[in-house]
Amino acid sequence: MHSLNAPLLIKHQKSAHIALSSSLGSLILTVLLCMGLTGFVAAEESSAKKGEFLGAMDTVYPDWFKVSFMELEEDVAEAAAEGKRLMLLFHQDGCPYCNAFVEKNLAQKDIEDTLKTKFDVIEFNMWGDREVVSVEGKTYTEKEFAKALSVQFTPTVLFLTEEGQLALRLNGYYGPDRFRHVLDYVSNKMEGEQTFTDYLESRTEPASSKTLINREYYTGPITDLTNRSGKGDKPLLLLFEQGSCKNCETLHDKVMSQPESQELLSRFDVFQVDMWGRDSFETINGSKLTGREWAKELGVNYAPTLILFDADGTEVIRSEAFFKSFHVQSMMDYVTSGSWREQPSFQRYISARADEHREEGKTVNIWD
Template sequence: MRALICSLLVFLAVPAAAEDMPAWFKESFLDMREDVAEAAKSGRRLMLYFHQDGCPYCAKLLRENFGDKAIADKTRRHFDVIALNLWGDREVTDFAGKATTEKAFAKALRVQFTPTLVMLDERGGTALRLNGYIPPHQLHAALDYAGGRLEKTQHYTDFLQANVREAASGRLHDAPWLMAVPLDLSGRDARPTLVIFEQKVCAGCDELHAEGFPRPEVAALLKRFRAARVDIASNEPLKTPQGKSLPMRDWARQLRIAYTPSFVFFDAGGREVFRVEGYLRPFHLSSSLDYVSSGAYKKQPEFQRFIEARAAARRAKGEKIELMK
């Protein structure tokens, strides 16, 4: 009877786009404490999947990642998965037992990108969080890491470097607008600082330099930043925006960089104000650069709302927005 009631609630409350979710996702009353406990009792963990309607990266995740049988089987073996709409109004009982909504819960967790996957431990703490789309081979590794409870013994970045292999150029790409090493990010500049975390074997980095940075709009926006590149595998010393000296690889781990390329933005005073930690095509890349360089983040803390307004303004001028081109 409980399962029947739950099914009816989901049918009535979830928007039409949610019917595309895998059938094996958990039907839930959205009581987070109860869901964590039920997963733990079954020897699994809870995964929260934040999505939104019309999100091309969400569609890509469902099609190319969860649509892959090996990934689906591994996910089901290690996790109960609950889908939550970034703008949804279904009632959620949060980890403190407080009644809230999907969108308020997402805001409280500071979800800025979709898809976002939050993999929780047996007490409801975060074992691993993936902010944005990652390709299938990396999701395999993330499932092994969080599903194997390895966060207790190994940093995720170290795990990825030891276990993920991908076809890539095997080199770092130089650009004239990047700061020279050794990096000293402690000096003040009127411009915000953009730090791009990369590594040599990185297909996403290759694509970024080949397709993202050369786009005229992206290239123009980059001029608004003091930009630096950090190799997450390098022992090259640097000085952080806060004036601390340490190797590049150590700083990447302190910042819990979980994907390359990642972008971390700092204001003129050296305070982190925004970051991008997932796969992006040029429109969302330029939106991220515009969000920080324009100072929009100071007035609009929700990046997705900024993107919606930016895209709407362009469409009103007759521009065609190609999200994945």
């Protein structure tokens, strides 16, 4: 009997085993499917949480710009033969400041006419690969050329003399009114007579220092920077300003008032300098100068200009044109985080910072 029932028992055991295996298989499959769906949903949620990127603008550059073979010695000579000077414009894709330069500045007929009659304008993509031969005869790609010239912002504009020397450089966007002064200064070849700062002083009425904007984040009145409280521990931020300054008001009311800006400012010793002031003080290197003397020595010709130093007083970067919140905050973070020591390109740094913010679910608006 045992021998007769053994196959049946084995059959039942096999059936039970198959049923159990089938049940386990179904359970495992269900679990795996659920896990897969959960992962898919999580991935979707993660993707959905990535912050937006706003403010980038496409720009079409004027067809009256010079079509150049990018051999700058020849371009300088050709411009000089026509009684013109050469203007080099560095830009990048999506740059809202470049867009403002084209659509606000170059849209002004008097500015366009001045550029057409007195300059040859050549545009460069700071990340481009077109071949460029410098005035000195050295061959670069566009991005190598931008790096060699330490282009940190766009637009960056270089005006060259008839000999191919630098007449004036703009690191960032100037509005139409200030840009008109630039064109007058360069087209009339005044760089040999006076600095651009002196030129501006002679043509504008410096406002009274009594109207300078006062804010609670200033470390104190500027008297002796050699003995500032945070020397050696905190980086230094200098704000060169003037009275009755619309751009200064915008900086303080729209940019520095933001919580993120306030937190970044707390990491600095912050001092305000009257760029036309006549009161003297000790500068970071121990010289006794007035505000206007120091502004001239440092080449400050835009209000507000922000100059950022490390804790030991070495200049790291400066903002000397019109910039909005994300760029100003990124400059402050660039210094306080120490990122400038590892990444010399501010543009690469700010791009990486924008990506990090978006991965954290934050919206990045480069034109807010």
